[in-house]
Amino acid sequence: MNILLLGGGGREHALAWKLAQSPMLSTLYAAPGNPGIAQHAELVDLDPTDHRTVLDFCIRHSIGLVVIGPEAPLVDGLADNLRTMGVPVFGPNKKAAQLEGSKGFTKDLCKRANIPTAAYERVTSKDGAVAALNDFALPVVIKADGLAAGKGVIIAETREEAETALDTMFSGSFGAAGEEVVIEEFMTGEEASFFALTDGTAILPFGSAQDHKRVGDGDTGPNTGGMGAYSPARVLTAALEADVIERIIKPTVDTMRAEGMPYSGVLYAGLMLTDEGPKLIEYNARFGDPECQVLMMRFDGDLAALLLSVAEGRLADEGPVTLADRTALTVVMAANGYPGTPEKGGAINGIAAADAMGAKVFHAGTSDTGGAIVANGGRVLNVTATGASVGEAQAAAYTAVDTIDFPTGFCRRDIGWREVARERG
Numbered sequence: 333m334n335i336l337l338l339g340g341g342g343r344e345h346a347l348a349w350k351l352a353q354s355p356m357l358s359t360l361y362a363a364p365g366n367p368g369i370a371q372h373a374e375l376v377d378l379d380p381t382d383h384r385t386v387l388d389f390c391i392r393h394s395i396g397l398v399v400i401g402p403e404a405p406l407v408d409g410l411a412d413n414l415r416t417m418g419v420p421v422f423g424p425n426k427k428a429a430q431l432e433g434s435k436g437f438t439k440d441l442c443k444r445a446n447i448p449t450a451a452y453e454r455v456t457s458k459d460g461a462v463a464a465l466n467d468f469a470l471p472v473v474i475k476a477d478g479l480a481a482g483k484g485v486i487i488a489e490t491r492e493e494a495e496t497a498l499d500t501m502f503s504g505s506f507g508a509a510g511e512e513v514v515i516e517e518f519m520t521g522e523e524a525s526f527f528a529l530t531d532g533t534a535i536l537p538f539g540s541a542q543d544h545k546r547v548g549d550g551d552t553g554p555n556t557g558g559m560g561a562y563s564p565a566r567v568l569t570a571a572l573e574a575d576v577i578e579r580i581i582k583p584t585v586d587t588m589r590a591e592g593m594p595y596s597g598v599l600y601a602g603l604m605l606t607d608e609g610p611k612l613i614e615y616n617a618r619f620g621d622p623e624c625q626v627l628m629m630r631f632d633g634d635l636a637a638l639l640l641s642v643a644e645g646r647l648a649d650e651g652p653v654t655l656a657d658r659t660a661l662t663v664v665m666a667a668n669g670y671p672g673t674p675e676k677g678g679a680i681n682g683i684a685a686a687d688a689m690g691a692k693v694f695h696a697g698t699s700d701t702g703g704a705i706v707a708n709g710g711r712v713l714n715v716t717a718t719g720a721s722v723g724e725a726q727a728a729a730y731t732a733v734d735t736i737d738f739p740t741g742f743c744r745r746d747i748g749w750r751e752v753a754r755e756r757g
């Protein structure tokens with residue numbers, strides 16, 4: 333089978349690496365890909381917003397499965413157009429992708445399906461929003477409704493901050509994403525992410541992870557796409573996981589199907605583990621980045637076969653997903669300036685040496701300038717290792733990080749700190 337993988341970050345390098353291990357695979361194509369993905373795939377120049385051209389490519393190259401990595405093509409309806417033409421695709425249709433594409437849509441769904449989540453109000457004007465603020469205690473959470481590349485969430489400690497946030501959103505700073513806003517109750521607890529594959533009916537758990545969103549050690553500084561992650565997130569115990577499936581994932585999948593927008597793909601639930609039990613913060617319609625990297629390190633199976641089974645609605649026939657007991661941990665090496673404007677072109681050496689030590693270095697934002705790998709993005713490398721404990725995985729990942737010479741880059745030195753502290757007791 334030929335597979336087309338869309339995307340070009342660390343998440344897609346991890347997917348390409350696993351897909352390439354499938355005995356089912358003939359040729360893996362990737363667009364746009366990156367130098368890491370190029371080790372496993374033939375890179376092709378395809379614009380994912382040009383659905384006609386993607387479809388033509390699939391037909392000409394006998395593509396048996398399209399794997400869509402990022403959210404934008406999903407929210408844009410690429411999966412709908414491929415499915416309509418009979419091309420199996422891993423990733424939800426446009427209506428189902430609203431679970432990521434519209435925070436208000438998801439909150440309303442939670443209300444209809446009685447899914448535990450923060451209290452909220454949807455507002456479409458500054459005046460309406462200011463009036464709605466009276467219904468919430470401080471701090472209060474202000475969110476742009478649409479996709480805002482992870483930047484559309486503001487936690488306001490004071491009324492003034494809340495009003496400033498509302499001004500920013502309604503003044504168009506987030507474009508169309510901010511035309512509608514969700515105001516939410518602030519929840520407290522530890523965050524964890526849970527992943528489940530679903531074909532619209534059957535549900536197969538795909539493990540848990542914990543991300544580190546802030547740029548600096550000790551969870552300080554601005555938010556990023558994620559500076560590191562580990563899996564599993566042991567705070568999400570088996571009992572809590574069962575609760576999440578029963579009270580959050582299953583009602584979501586069932587309601588989406590019942591309402592004529594079945595969700596097919598991976599459902600990534602961002603959770604707050606509150607005193608009242610797990611509550612949904614948000615859904616993503618794709619694997620997380622860098623959470624995917626640690627999940628793929630633990631995944632033991634034929635990824636192509638499994639994703640095809642999701643795409644073809646045969647997930648009920650699959651056995652449980654096998655994930656290694658070991659902990660996987662990834663450290664993001666970013667370019668100086670990130671999450672602002674990252675410095676481009678910085679030289680990187682030592683990737684092969686880090687890989688040779690048993691770590692796995694995924695390329696996230698690199699380019700190949702005639703054999704030399706240089707930085708070409710904010711998040712540049714994901715240095716990933718496994719261990720019997722988080723402490724062990726962390727030590728192995730940082731030993732590999734220290735083997736890499738990337739003078740214009742930086743990383744957090746404390747990925748996994750919560751769990752390492754718990755392990756030390």
Ligand code: AMP
Nearest residue numbers: 450473485516517518519520602613614
């Ligand atoms: P989101 O993009 O919805 O995942 O939000 C980004 C981050 O904001 C989350 O990972 C949480 O840390 C925080 N956050 C979002 N919503 C809430 C909430 N209702 N209560 C507390 N923190 C939240």
Ligand code: GLY
Nearest residue numbers: 557558620621622
């Ligand atoms: N690491 C967070 C995300 O992929 O949304």
